[in-house]
Amino acid sequence: MTSLIYLVPLAIGICIVGLVAFFWTVKSGQYEDPKGDASRMLYTEDKPIVDEDDL
């Protein structure tokens, strides 16, 4: 049971990191054009996903 002392905080920590990452994807507009983004990788050269000015 002692393993819980670090396992529980670890789980919570991972969850928070995941949440923060998700919030960032929402904020940076990565769900604005699911249809376009899905096919964009087939066509365009590598570039930043979102233009810095649009943030």
Next chain:
Amino acid sequence: MAETVAGTIIDGEFCPSGQTTAQDLARMQSEKAQNLFEKEKQAEALIPYVQTKASGEQSLDLMISGAHCAGCMAKIERETSALPDILLARMNLSTMRLNVQWRGAPNKAGTIVARLEELGYGAKPFNMELEPVAQKNQATSLLKAMAVAGAATALIMTMSVGIWDGSEMSSTTRQTMHWVSAAIAIPAVAYSGQTFFRSAWGALKNKMTNMDVPISLAVILAVSLSIYETIHGNAHTYFDAAVMLLFLLLIGRFLDMRLRQKTGESAQRLAAMQASTATLIKPDGSVMSVPASMIKPDDHLLIAAGERVPVDGEIVKGRSDIDTSIATGETLPLASTIGDKLYSGMINLSAPLTIKALAVSGDSFLSEISKLVEAGEQKKGKFVRIADKAARLYVPIVHTLAILTFVGWILYSGDLRTASINAIAVLIITCPCALGLAVPAVQIVASGRLFKKGVLIKSGDALERLAKVDTVVFDKTGTLTLGSLQLSNADDISKTALETAALLSRASRHPVARAIAAAAGSGAVADNIKEVAGQGVETKIDGKLVKFGSASYVGATDQTDAQTESWLRIGRAKPVRFKFKDTPRMDAKDTISGLVDRGYAVELLTGDKKSMATETAALLGIDTWQAEVSPSDKLARLDELKDQGHLTLMIGDGINDAPALASAYASASPAGAADVSRAAADIILQGDKLSGLITAVGTAKDAQKRVVENLSLAVVYNMFAVPLAVFGFVNPMIAALAMSGSSMLVTLNALRLKLH
């Protein structure tokens, strides 16, 4: 080369059909040919939409039409970026908007649009003020709430499994786990439950109940009870049930939101694609192009022959034939002159006109229409969605049950704590989780299916109403027919006569002239054609006077002037008769027979002349019809049908149909309809097709069946779960299993719709 190949494959896979694209292309090209001179005006009208950034860069948002796939998107971005000085061209394939940024003068916008049109795509400026920012923010906050609830559910569930098992856990460990769960659940519920709490509070304040009242109550009680139990060191807490409930319900909410957003965007796109430009005559006599939305009352506008009237107005100069079908439903144009009122969407056919823009309130016809629309909406009353109907039944029953459980347990055991735990367990387990998902899940699947077929359903309740209709009432012009004429006696006319008529007709926009031009095919145009509004056209060919028009105009004095006939007279020769009929849409006949086969009563109500209505009705196989009806007559007929106990689906496109559309039980409009009609209709049929209607009513019926099934499933679930809760057998594990199980069941049942 590799790119081209990839493009083709993707084209084939992503474009719904290659045909559509080709059609669009053909349409674009023909429009382009017709509007060569309008191009410069268009370019000028783009300028007000261009936004200049502080850094001096120009930015413009364009609505793109005709782009169907990733290949189109890549092509648009590549070709636009290739123009000089372009900094960025990025297209959003989901909203069909292209954002272009460039350095230099704002008037470069014209070049960009011209380039896009060359590629075969339509581009119209998008007014950023129209963007529904509030709706977008709501979607983002729902998404975040869903993520928080999901993460909290995952964490608390993981710990709960350990607690449920409990075999090796000391009470101190369990107690700690409860405290950790509380620390996660309380902020998570406070954050992600806001949507429900706000809506429940709003309903309670107005002394009403909705679905969110029992949801909020269950969540808040579950958390409060769990905190109490944690403080007192007891074994059972419901933190997991509370957050899971929120997570599942938020999924339902999010789906519902996405549906509304998607249809809202499409409706908006339609409006933006039809936004027109107007030629403003400034007080000093010079002209400039401006977007129609920027016209103020009393502005003077120039309407060239062939142009659509951009705003409502009154003729102050000129005389011309006007295609009024969008307002009155009449196929044949009306000769209009100074003092006559024109409505946006009408087409000026023969000669330039100057009009004075009118305010909506200052116009009797339009204000009468809007009064009728309002009256229709009021008469329709407030439609109660099936989920709310269920909630109205459900809430009192559940709350009574909870009270009875509480009283029963006090009488039985005399223990206040046991009594409240069991009463709260009843509230938690009966929480309408399945109900909250049962309806939106079905509706999103159904609307998604219809969306792919070009049918836009504006709301979930439109789908519910559509499922119940038994009578379908059609408007004629612009709905069943294309509003254009077709030569019907081509066999009786000699080739030379037809060709001569075509020489005179090809340059005109009059429906009769167009019908002739279509029958004769492309060819030469005669010189020096004189067009007499309301009469006909004439010119000299080989020294002979050739006249084409009404019987009295060409001097066929022994004939009466029939609405659907025109005469050609070359010199002093005997006049040749041309007969015309209104062309129905390609799939009108199939749609109507399809509806009749499915047991719907079909009716025709038109503002057009009797002779035209008879012909169309006979051609399409409609037995019940009325012609020359006014907007209020249409309303009266719908009321009559309603009094007979029929639920009607009205389909119309004109301004004169708007009141009927608003008052009918359900209503549909083709995409090309007038703005008021499109706003009043529940359903928009895209792509010049009526057959979507049959798909729509079929899908609506399927969806309704699924909704009822889902609600029954929820009831069955409650019949098993409630007795367990009432008699105190529900522990947190059973609550969690029962709730997620029932939600899964209704969602899977909804997805079955997709299989058809």
